[in-house]
Amino acid sequence: MSDELDRIRREMHSVLQPEGVRPDDSLKITRRTFIHGSLVFGAATVGQAFAWWPLLNTLDIAHAAETPFKFAWISDTHLYPRSLNTRFVDKVVRAAQEVQAMDPPADFLIFGGDLAQLGKIEELELGVDLLKEIKIPKHYIPGEHDWYLDMGKKWGELFGQPNWTFDHKGVRFIGLDTVSRGPDYWTAKNMTPEERMGHMATLDGTVAGPWAGVGRDQLDWMEKTLADWDKQRPVVIFSHNPLYEYYPPWNFWVRDWREVHEVLKPYAKVTNIHGHVHQVLYNEIGTLRSIGMLATSWPWPYAPEGLPKLTKPMIRVDPGDPYDGVGWSKLDVAANDQLETEYIMWGRKEVFVQSPEDHDKHVSEVIRPRIADNMWPYR
Amino acid sequence: MITHSKIRCSLRRFPLIGGIAIAAVCAGPTSAHKDPVKPEQLKIYQEVFMEEVRKGDLLFHGDQKMAEQLGVADDLSKTGMACAMCHPMASDTHPQSFPKFQAQIAKFATLRDMINWCIEKPNQGVKIDPESEAMKALEAYITWSNTGSVLQPGKF
Numbered sequence: 001m002s003d004e005l006d007r008i009r010r011e012m013h014s015v016l017q018p019e020g021v022r023p024d025d026s027l028k029i030t031r032r033t034f035i036h037g038s039l040v041f042g043a044a045t046v047g048q049a050f051a052w053w054p055l056l057n058t059l060d061i062a063h064a065a066e067t068p069f070k071f072a073w074i075s076d077t078h079l080y081p082r083s084l085n086t087r088f089v090d091k092v093v094r095a096a097q098e099v100q101a102m103d104p105p106a107d108f109l110i111f112g113g114d115l116a117q118l119g120k121i122e123e124l125e126l127g128v129d130l131l132k133e134i135k136i137p138k139h140y141i142p143g144e145h146d147w148y149l150d151m152g153k154k155w156g157e158l159f160g161q162p163n164w165t166f167d168h169k170g171v172r173f174i175g176l177d178t179v180s181r182g183p184d185y186w187t188a189k190n191m192t193p194e195e196r197m198g199h200m201a202t203l204d205g206t207v208a209g210p211w212a213g214v215g216r217d218q219l220d221w222m223e224k225t226l227a228d229w230d231k232q233r234p235v236v237i238f239s240h241n242p243l244y245e246y247y248p249p250w251n252f253w254v255r256d257w258r259e260v261h262e263v264l265k266p267y268a269k270v271t272n273i274h275g276h277v278h279q280v281l282y283n284e285i286g287t288l289r290s291i292g293m294l295a296t297s298w299p300w301p302y303a304p305e306g307l308p309k310l311t312k313p314m315i316r317v318d319p320g321d322p323y324d325g326v327g328w329s330k331l332d333v334a335a336n337d338q339l340e341t342e343y344i345m346w347g348r349k350e351v352f353v354q355s356p357e358d359h360d361k362h363v364s365e366v367i368r369p370r371i372a373d374n375m376w377p378y379r
Numbered sequence: 380m381i382t383h384s385k386i387r388c389s390l391r392r393f394p395l396i397g398g399i400a401i402a403a404v405c406a407g408p409t410s411a412h413k414d415p416v417k418p419e420q421l422k423i424y425q426e427v428f429m430e431e432v433r434k435g436d437l438l439f440h441g442d443q444k445m446a447e448q449l450g451v452a453d454d455l456s457k458t459g460m461a462c463a464m465c466h467p468m469a470s471d472t473h474p475q476s477f478p479k480f481q482a483q484i485a486k487f488a489t490l491r492d493m494i495n496w497c498i499e500k501p502n503q504g505v506k507i508d509p510e511s512e513a514m515k516a517l518e519a520y521i522t523w524s525n526t527g528s529v530l531q532p533g534k535f
């Protein structure tokens with residue numbers, strides 16, 4: 001797997017990242033990040049410890065907003081019925097209250113998918129109920145946990161079309177559905193809807209296969225949607241999965257990322273904001289930059305390989321604190337044309353690693369895919 | 380011969396150390412009733428191990444039937460959370476770093492101690508018997524999944 005990943009990566013870089021090609025120069029990345037509203041600078045010692053000392057998450061976008069505005073992101077709430085798990089409920093309540101309390105208020109909320117844990121009507125409706133606290137306009141994209149019990153039926157009734165676009169103060173926003181086009185792994189094996197959902201809901205499952213994708217039809221739709229848009233003007237794309245290949249065994253990618261980049265290549269200032277990974281991520285490919293968001297439910301560890309070199313990792317969390325390593329995000333499109341991402345991580349003043357020991361990959365590990373889901377009961 | 384009997388003498392003083400393997404090597408000419416290991420035997424040993432891995436894999440991923448079979452259905456989790464939700468492919472379990480001082484427990488701990496801590500805290504379940512089959516199966520899966528990781532006992 002490692003060799004194959006390596007080959008794909010080299011190909012990705014030779015095709016999409018020829019020498020000198022980066023997101024437009026006006027998309028300047030600074031070391032600034034806003035954490036709980038306070039400005040933090042990286043310590044030199046950490047810079048030395050991590051040779052690829054990153055960039056944080058402040059983006060400057062030229063020709064961006066006509067007037068400054070903010071928007072907010074919540075995703076990966078993974079709600080169970082309230083009777084089973086109140087911790088996840090409490091965290092959504094907190095995120096919703098904090099978004100609603102933003103001053104000045106956000107113009108809109110993006111909900112980035114995985115509202116429910118097992119796609120149940122009860123779970124999805126609970127999510128809708130909890131997010132009613134937020135009065136600004138809300139836009140939803142689906143996650144795989146929302147979809148595979150009834151193949152998006154309830155989600156569609158609640159939220160409508162899973163992909164959409166709108167323009168807001170000089171920025172074109174696009175929401176993508178990266179979850180509904182999974183290969184049919186259930187019919188031949190006569191799975192019940194619950195079994196189908198169960199395999200999909202297991203991040204390291206081996207049965208559902210490479211389910212994350214945009215699909216030719218949606219790629220064509222995106223191309224059409226962007227056709228009338230000035231190539232120098234900013235585009236922000238929301239997706240559940242990252243639009244590059246990070247770690248396919250956990251579906252930290254979309255399988256047709258090459259085609260996605262073909263469509264986006266002509267546009268100089270594209271930012272993708274995605275959920276699903278439950279962790280801080282940053283990457284640039286060609287003219288596209290990608291930012292991974294926190295979950296409210298629980299954090300995933302970084303994958304054993306493939307973490308983008310440009311990512312400054314989030315701090316290793318304390319599993320005993322349900323509020324550590326999780327939260328939501330505030331995105332600020334400023335008058336000076338910057339798009340600033342602020343991670344609101346509840347358990348921490350410092351969101352990012354401060355020393356090598358703060359990184360969850362500080363203990364080196366070699367891990368392998370599971371076996372039992374392929375042995376039983378579908379031998 | 381003298382060398383052999385000396386070794387046998389010293390072994391007698393530590394009858395438990397080394398177990399079968401040392402006994403087989405040292406018994407040598409004086410009691411030549413042992414056969415070299417056969418492929419069929421190796422296959423059986425491996426099957427026993429992989430069956431534990433399979434059970435552990437299912438427990439680790441929240442499989443209710445396996446939890447019932449091993450008598451821990453009411454213990455492992457009361458929140459819907461399963462081990463694999465924070466540890467896909469058993470990553471970040473770091474079995475190679477145990478035993479160690481475990482910050483969350485504030486004591487010198489084994490992997491089994493940590494498994495029970497995760498059951499009690501994030502999963503809000505009930506500790507299981509450290510000698511139970513369920514615990515051994517979880518340990519088998521976690522260590523198997525980390526095959527190839529280098530031992531780093533004591534590492535934070």
Ligand SMILES: [Fe+2]
Binds near residue numbers: 078113114276295
């Ligand atoms: Fe998620």
Ligand SMILES: [Fe+2]
Binds near residue numbers: 143277
């Ligand atoms: Fe997801």
